[in-house]
Amino acid sequence: MAVRFGKRTLTLVTAAALTALTIGTGTAHADTGDDAKVLLQGSTTASYFWDDSSGRAGDTGLPASGKPMQKKLAASPSWPLLTEGYVVYKGKKMPFFVGDRGPGNPSNNGIMLDLDAKTFADLTGGTFNSRTLGVDGIGGQGHIKVDYVITKWGKGVGKKNHPVAFSTGAWSRIDRNPAEPPEILAEESTEQKSAPGSAGRLVAAPEPVAAPEPDVETADTAGILALVGGLATVAGVAYVGREHLGSIKS
Structure with a gap:
């Protein structure tokens, strides 16, 4: 009876250790987020446009990338063309790729992203007006505060970091020093916080130790x-x- 009790104690200790390791692994895995790698993230004010070379509503011609005007095509004052990512507005997430340059003068005032009118309508709950190239049903709202995430940098010239005004000319220069991905920065921060004596550091569960079995003969x-x-x-x-x-x- 005593021997069986000792074996059961060993089993419970081992099970507890395995459970602790499993919980630690699950927590770490849960922090990975979206499958797409995050290269840059931040927030800015976004406007909207629809340049279909029709000359309407401030149209300045076809997009600089050579791609036709379409949903998901955005303009940036400094990011490389064909950079990819997504924006989040009030919990709603919409993808985009950089297909044009802009805004121009507005970027001097912190408006660092020009979304296509259809995406802007989806984010705000409005309706794209194909006649006026504007967005109806949102009370004339032309700017929104968005969070942005870059998942792929375009090739060629452009700043691979937080956006800067068009007037800086960063859009015309090759960036040989792109921003460090947030994941790497977070790991460095975690390593600093996990110095000896710091709280919250994940450690492996101790090796299971068998409870000493009583000497049956002695007993x-x-x-x-x-x-x-x-x-x-x-x-x-x-x-x-x-x-x-x-x-x-x-």
Whole structure:
């Protein structure tokens, strides 16, 4: 019975250790996020446009990338053409690729992304008007604050970092020092916070240690001796009792 109890204790200790390791692995894995690698993330003010070379609504001609105007085609004042990513506005996520240059002067005031009008309509709950090339149903709203994520840099000239104004000319120069991906920066920060004595660091569970199994032979011997001792004590008491009774009778 004691041996079986010892084995069960070992089993429980091992199971607890495996559970601890599994929880640690699951937590780390849960922090990976989207499958696409994040190269850059930030926030900016976005406007919208629709340049189909029709000359309407401030149209400045076909996009600089040579791609036809289409949904998901955005303009950046500094990122390389054909850079890919997505924006998030009030929990709604929409993909984009950089197919044109812009905004021009507005980028001097912090408007660093020009979304296509159809994507802008989807994000804001409006409707794209193919006649005016504007977005209806949003009260004339022309700018929104968005979070952006870059997942792929385009080849060629352009700044591979947080956007800067068109007037800086960064869009025309090759960037040989792209931004460090947030994942790498986060790992460096975690390493610093995980210095000896810091809290929250994940550590491997200790090796399972088997509970010492009792010596059955020793236990049995001790039990026999205890039994003999007990019988002897009872016998002694009985003997003393008899002597005591004898003295009373005398």
